[in-house]
Amino acid sequence: MPSPPPNTNHLNNNANIHDSSISKFVPYLAAGLKHSMQDCGMTSLKELHECVDNGTVRFEIRTASAQLEGGVNMESYEKKLYA
Numbered sequence: 001m002p003s004p005p006p007n008t009n010h011l012n013n014n015a016n017i018h019d020s021s022i023s024k025f026v027p028y029l030a031a032g033l034k035h036s037m038q039d040c041g042m043t044s045l046k047e048l049h050e051c052v053d054n055g056t057v058r059f060e061i062r063t064a065s066a067q068l069e070g071g072v073n074m075e076s077y078e079k080k081l082y083a
Helices: 022-039 045-054 064-069
Strands: none
16 A cells, blocks of 8 residues: 655645645535625625625725724624524
């Protein structure tokens, strides 16, 4: 039986390497997308695209420092847990 290839993960500093399968990540990604769509009041990606096209929904680009500066006030923030 041939030996497994050597572990070279430490040589690639530019990649975030995970040993888990992408099939474990996709449901997590889908749940996040569903919750985000619910938060902005959209029921489908088609509806979201239409609202972006007609200007009903707009996005704002913020730098990392602006996000940090405009952080959430944790005293009045209530985290919503989804089932």
